[in-house]
Amino acid sequence: MSALEPVLKHLDQNLDKSVDHLFDLLRIKSISTDPAFKADCRQAAEWLVEDLKSIGFDASVRDTPGHPMVVAHHEGATADAPHVLFYGHYDVQPVDPLNLWENDPFDPAAKEIEPGRKILTGRGTSDDKGQLMTFVEAVRAYKAVHGQLPVKVTILFEGEEESGSPSLKPFLDSHKEELKADVALVCDTSMWNRDTPAICVALRGLVGEQITIKAADRDLHSGFFGGAAANPLHVLSKILADLHDETGRVTVEDFYEGVEETPSQILKSWEGLGRTPENFLGPIGLSVPSGEQGRSVLEQTWARPTAEVNGMIGGYTGEGFKTVIAAEASAKVSFRLVHKQDPDKIRANFRKFVEARLPADCRVEFHPHGGSPAIQLSYDSPLVTQAKQALSDEWPNPAVLIAMGGSIPIVGDFDKFLGMDSLLVGFGLEDDRIHSPNEKYELSSFHKGQRSWARILAALAAK
Missing domain, CATH: 3.40.630.10 (Zn peptidases)
Structure with a gap:
């Protein structure tokens, strides 16, 4: 024995x-x-x-x-x-x-x-x-x-x-x-x-960033100023919409630097696990993968980097209606990293990405939240x-x-x-x-x- x-x-x-x-x-x-x-x-x-x-x-x-x-x-x-x-x-x-x-x-x-x-x-x-x-x-x-x-x-x-x-x-x-x-x-x-x-x-790494877009020095009456004053919610929405192209890839400069393809034999072994869009997304009320096109849900969630908007704040969100142009708007954005992506470089390039899309009369503040590399x-x-x-x-x-x-x-x-x-x-x-x-x-x-x-x-x- x-x-x-x-x-x-x-x-x-x-x-x-x-x-x-x-x-x-x-x-x-x-x-x-x-x-x-x-x-x-x-x-x-x-x-x-x-x-x-x-x-x-x-x-x-x-x-x-x-x-x-x-x-x-x-x-x-x-x-x-x-x-x-x-x-x-x-x-x-x-x-x-x-x-x-x-x-x-x-x-x-x-x-x-x-x-x-x-x-x-x-x-x-x-x-x-x-x-x-x-x-x-x-x-x-x-x-x-x-x-x-x-x-x-x-x-x-x-x-x-x-x-x-x-x-x-x-x-x-x-x-x-x-x-x-x-x-x-x-x-x-x-x-x-x-x-x-x-x-x-x-394990995927993580970079978190809160961005706040500011324009006027106070909330504005949308009837009196609408059409002329910069609207931080519009600016923020456009910046966030620009984060992905039509194929689901992230558009931040050099975002995929250090990202390697998963070995074919590993992808094949994952295929044998039986994870499908239907049995993965179905229990949460979804059906169509929304990440990078042409990749399985396991590859999307295990081996590819992401950019996700985790929350947006701005303007009036209470009961009823208040017609204002918000003085500022914020979003919390997180990036899941893989392989050899550099968290510091991802953060710096994301900030450049935001600043390049700021119109006149708008400014931005950044608040970092955590940063760790992926483990492979x-x-x-x-x-x-x-x-x-x-x-x-x-x-x-x-x-x-x-x-x-x-x-x-x-x-x-x-x-x-x-x-x-x-x-x-x-x-x-x-x-x-x-x-x-x-x-x-x-x-x-x-x-x-x-x-x-x-x-x-x-x-x-x-x-």
Whole structure:
């Protein structure tokens, strides 16, 4: 019997105990965005420290200007064992609107929703307490069975992920030597479906910008001034309309600099996932893809850059009607980046794009909001290959390599500050309702997630 088999058996035999353990953590109201829950966030950090100490980690709470970090270290079975840094976050989203929850969000429960299918309910089950505890339970099982871990493990849990991670970059920068490892493991992503695990190999970057067009020194009577005075809403609308051409491509200068074509074999593998415009857009009441023409919905959302208008503000928007020409109009615009696009250059060229379209008597103000590059990992790196095989050994279907349309800035920070690649493996599902009322996590995700990490650790140790 391999060293892995008794670990997997231990996880199976102690599943109920691990669920109870998770519930203890879920009951802590670690809402990072609300100062009223500051003490709860510290309580969650302290709970994790004590739990990791019980496994044999050298663990401690590390204070920051915001909520504390949890840092823990454990040696591997041998002096030359690989070293992994596991990252997760213990903070959760607010629960509003509370009246839409079927149960108290901080009173977790296990429910059978159909024969043979159970879910765990409560805030943080999927994002991210349930996910991070899959890894903790895997190392707990290794220690219980073998008295040691197959690899050297450093753990970093933060308490501000849901509020923008303001303390994270300074913390990484000031603790480089302590936190640097061979690879970072991140469990804050999803599976393809309930039976198909996934490794995320690409994340889009993000640039946000608010633009405000100003003209007259006050709102104007549209009857008295209409036709003669510049209207910021008209100006703004035209600028935003110019962002795309008739084929859906973004028209900002050099926007596609650094954008590479996705390898043909990867596109072919995505075709086999069965994602169509009908089953992707249909559930949200749409049917026709509106992005770049000639590309699949997965390529559009995973591997191509975008420019989206997220909000427009200006003039009178209350009940009834008020005939004014607004003195100013604003829009929030975000760009999702891929491959080697430069966030700073995208921002600078977008500003030039806006300024070039300003008519006389108008001026513009810019307010930046975030900027991070895309993450693109090798599709065939030894690390990805090992993890893919380990996951495929555990789940009913082989693991697939996916990308994500969203952004996880921590992955870029690990590369920038610690010089590490990341392996992104998560066990959430699209219907887990993260950030929404009635968040849940599949019991199969929690159970087989533990077993998956055990397999991945064994694979890393064997290399």
